[in-house]
Every structure is written in C-alpha cells, then in structure tokens.
Amino acid sequence: MTVRIGFAGDVMLGRLVDRRQERRAVDAVWGDLLERLRGLDGLIVNLECCLSTRGEPWTRTDRPFHFRADPDWTIPALERAGVDVCALANNHVLDYEEVALEDTLERLDEAGIERAGAGRSLDEALEPAVISLTGGGTAAGGEDLAVAVVSFTDNTPEYAADENSPGTARIEIDVENEGTRALVRESLERAREALSTSDADSSLLVASLHWGPNMVERPPDSFREFGRWLVEEGVGVVHGHSAHVPQGIEVHEGRPICYDAGDFVDDYAVDSRLRNDRSFLFTLVVEGGDPRELRLTPTEIDDCRVLEADPEAAEWSRERVRELSGEFGTEFEREGEELVVDLGLE
Template sequence: MKEPLKKMRWNDLNIIHLYEKNEVSPAADILIGGDFCPLRNYETRLLRGDRIFSDSLSRLFHQHDFTLVNLEAPLCAPALPTMSRLGFGLRCDPRIAKTLKALGIDAVGLANNHILDYRAEGLFQTMKTLEQASLLHAGAGRNLEDAERPLETICNGLRIGIWILAEKELNCAGENTPGSSFFSPERNLPRIAGMREKYDFLIIYLHAGHEFTSTPSPRIRSACRAFIDAGADLVIGHHPHVIQGVEQYGNGWIAYSLGNLVFDSDYVAAYPNTDRGFLVSLAAGRHHLNRLTLIPYKMTENYTVESLDEKDFSAFASGLQEISAPLREDAAFQKAWERNIRFRWETEYRQILRDFSRNFFNPDNSDYALRTGNLFTCPTHLEMFQEICRMHLEGKLNRDSES
C-alpha cells in the first residue's frame, strides 16, 4: 500500500477503509477474524457470562451476514489423551461452543496445528459440540476428503465458498485418518478454477506462516499470490500471532496475518505485539469486492478485547503501512524478511539447534523427537532453517551485518 491509509470512524470504531466500489449490486457482508483460542482467563470469563468484546465490537459481530473465526483449540473433555506424552495440548471447555454462537459467530475454521492436540477423539468431540450449537465448521474431518471440503454459505443470494487450509504438521488428515486439510500449493492450486466456477465469491482462509514475524516469507507470499492468480478473490492468513501486511494483488486482495483475536498464553504473550490484531469486514459481490475494511483491536490485561483509541489507532495504522509497503517491491521485501529471520534466530531457533544435538537421538526422550522432528518436516520450519543457513553463509545472520 503506497497511498496513506484511509482512517475513518464507523459504528463508534476507528477503522481502516481500504477499498470501496461504487456499484449497486447484491453483496454479502462478511466479517472474518483470526485465531480464537479462549484459554484460561478468557475461558473463565466466557463461561461465567462476562463480556469479552467491547460493545462496539460486539455489535459488529451481529451486524454482518456471516462471521468466521479460526478455532485454535479443540472443544473436548480434559481426560482425553494428548498427542504429546507430556500431556500438553491446547483445549477449551465444550461449553465454549454456545458462547461462540451467542457472540454472533456463525462458523469456525478447524484447520490449524492444534486441532489434533487431543487426538482423533478430541476432534470428533469438537465437531459434535459445534454441530449441537448450530455452528458451521470446515477445515478438518474424519478423512482428507472430508477435511478439504470448503465451507459454503449463501448470503444475500450469493454463494460464498471459503477454503480453509493449514500448514502441514502433525495435524493433517490422511486418506483414511482424521485431521485437518493441509496447505500445499502443488495440491491446492489445481482445484481453485473449479471452485471459482462453483462459487460467486471465493476466499482462501490460511493457517500458515512463521510465528511472531511481521513479514510473510517468500514462500507464503508466492503461494498467496498464486491463489489469486488461480481465481481466488481474497486470501486471509492467520497463525503468526502478530499482524502482517495487506496488499492488493491482481484481481484480489491478500491479508497475510490478522494476528490473535482471543489468546491467553504466557509463551505467546512474551513476544511483542501479540496483543493486537484486526478483523476484516468485506462486502462481497460476484467475484469482486464492493468494500474492504479493517477493524483493529487490542487484548487488554483484564482479558477483554477492545477497539483502539485515537493514540493506539494511529500507531497501528502507521505500523500496518510500514509492514505492507515492502510487499510490492522485491528488494525491500527481501530486506524486511531477513530482519525477521534474525529476530527468530535470536529468540528461538538458535536454542532449538543447541538442544537438538543433545536430545533428538536420546532413546529416553521420544517425545522431544516427536516435537522437534516436526521442525524438519513442516515446510514453514524447514524454510526457516534453510534461510538461517543461507544468511549465515552470506554473513548476514548477525544484527551487525544489517544495513
């Protein structure tokens, strides 16, 4: 985005108005959020009936024809076995499903890296609980065919298709085994043309990318653009826990990461800017946008989600402009990406490599091998290691080398 962002007030909210087309035609008003993981304090507040969204944000959820978020944790019984022998996994009380419905959420995506934390039974309980609460879901299922089925809804006479995909980790379904759909451009792209013909508006909802990085990797940028080239109208990403840039590309738009919507985790909170995110509000026509609006917010120390005041909004808008600008220029994009590699090397990956040599081949530490092996089989983690090696060989990995 080279032009200054258009900041406006809408329904008592400070918003960023990206695009509007002056056309009188049927449109579906859709609201999309990122990672919704009401652990710990958020779970307590929701089950107690406390408000977690500000009044202005609450109204927003109910004012749209259709609202979607990513459910980042299964809704299942705590006694189920976890994927890890250490007993660690993300899960929420099944009663959360009814609170989602009361919040005005119509559907949830299940394609993410935590959906199998409580194994197949955790997924099955989640699906059943959502259906009992009359919530639509897609992105995971009893087998790969089921998991890859797009979410479908009809809004204002328009048939909307949302294909929900996740990074390929330990979460993925197989031909005869349950799990999530998976993000693989070679596999995904050939199906886009058929979906474009079937739906009036096609959204790719993607749980992928590098955590805590403000710039998408070259692999993610290339794939998201390829989705648009193949016929998708809009690509929306989540998973990095922080926001990433937004760009208009070809005949569509890409929001690379919406950031956290609701997330209570000490590990995540230790990183900067994980308390901020934005919702995407759009008016979808027949393979075009009538309107595209971003609604920023912040998670508070009181475990609520509030709209931004003027000071916070100004900082948010400036930050979004800064991280979006390099997306259109390859040299600037590469420089921004390499800054993020240095950050991840210093904050996590250096220690991962130190621990790896001591623990991976230890026969008494098979759980470590399971978790760490994923770092070398997941395309995103493997990409980071490859980039770290490249930058080390080029003498670019240390901050002193940054120009």
C-alpha cells in the same frame, strides 16, 4: 447492494479464557465488539482450539501448549457473535486427541456453524464450508452471495489427516510442490462445484491459511508467491493467520491477500515490541461477487476478551500495518478509526 464479511485471526477460547468465562456471560469474550460483529452479513474466524471437555493432551510428539474449551459456552458465544465459518486447519485441533476433534466437529455441525480444514479423514478436511449471505444484515431484498471457504495449514505435520485418520488439511506452502497443487485444486474444485449449485446472485471463494511460524512480521517470498497463485486460481480473498501479529496486505489482481490477521482473542503473553494483543477486525465489502474494499477496525485483547482498541493502541496498529503493507505497494485511506483499502475494481 453490498455484502460485508468479517474476518478475524486466531480465536483461542481455551485455557485462561475458558476459566474466565466460567464467571461471566458467554458473549463477554467479544467485549464491546459484539454488536459490530452481529451487524456483519457474515463472519469467518480461525478457531484456534478444540471444543470439548474430553480427551487427554497429545503426547505422541512434543507439544508445549494444549488448547481446549468447553463447548457449553463456546458454541453459544460463537452463535451470538454470528460466526458463520470456523477454519480448523491449524496446529491445535488435535491437542486433546481424536475424541476432542470429533466433539468439535459434532458440536459445530449441531449448531449449524460451517467448518473447513479438518475432519475425520483427509477427504472430509478438503471439503469447503459453504454459506449464503444476504447484503444489509438480515434485511429482506438484499443481494445474496454464496461463499465457499477452503482451509489449509503448513503447521504440525503430525496432525495431518490421511485417507483413514482424522486431522487437518496439511500442505507445504510451495507452488512448485505437485502434491500441494493437487490438494488445493481439488478443494477449490469442490468449492466451485458447490457454488455452481447455489441460487445466490453471485459467489466468492475464500482461502483461509494457518501458515508460518509465530511472531514473524513479514511473510516469506514463498508465501507471497503462493498467495498470488491462489488469486490466479480464482480465490477472491486470502485469509492468513498463525503469526499472532498482523502482517501486510497485498492486493493482487484486485483481490486482497491478508498474510496474517493476528490474534483476535486469547490469553497469550504479550511481546512488548510486537504487541500481539493488537490487531484488526477485517471487513471485506463485496458487490456482485467482486471485492470492492477492505476495512480494518483496530482491536486489542484485554482480560481474555477482544475490545475496540483505545486511541493509542489503534494509532500504533494503523501505523504498523501501513508500514508493512506499503512494502507491497498497498495504500490506505483513513475513515474515522478505520483504514480502508480500495481494491480498484471498476
């Protein structure tokens, strides 16, 4: 029995998305992808905003954008899509200061949506999100998979948590940096300890990274080195985001490194060349704890909601990710509208 885990890039529910949702159903933000999302065995996203109606915009340093969304609709929306884990290590969780971050943590916890990468202290930010998934959706008798997610960012140093202050699990993306290695290994060890106590049939480690600048199509060599190091440390899939556009996929030791998943839903201005309104839902198929294949379903953003991409947009996205991934030696098969990476594990 296989377990299918969905990964989405930036989910930014604030600003115009928040205002648009005042006049439509809470799950309208997921467009015609809602049933596809609900049909997954698990779903992991980068939550690119705080969930609160409180707080004042961060002004201690220059911040051009501030993202906040009303939890009264966003929490039900996340629940209806079946979101299991929100990665919070990013450059927007403190946009409305500590009180809004506190609201975000509390509302996710109340809803039973796991989170990682931010907290009331660095110790909390390093804690993994741990979930148990059953293959075959909600059907009984499937394979149980325990999944632990750790989350880090190299963005916005002023949002970094420390021993006494809330914020993100921030690192430098540098495998030679002793502090980086120590923090990541500590978080991974906590994840392994949590997985060791699970009664699931198998387990998977996920690293979700909000890294690098916006609107960049290729990861730097330091990111490639870091992604491969994570795999060598036992990570089963690297879930990258931050660039607003999908980057290539590299397969290292049979594990996929998705350098950037792009934008899943937001209200951002669209670059006519980079097309940051086009991306994918990434679905990892896992069997016995081993990733077997990665499936890419083309998506596009319209009217502050995510949709299955129309044929022209889908073909554009497929060709672009083929080109970028080909630079890493990654090849795809086409199955219907999806691209499929065979991860080569026997």
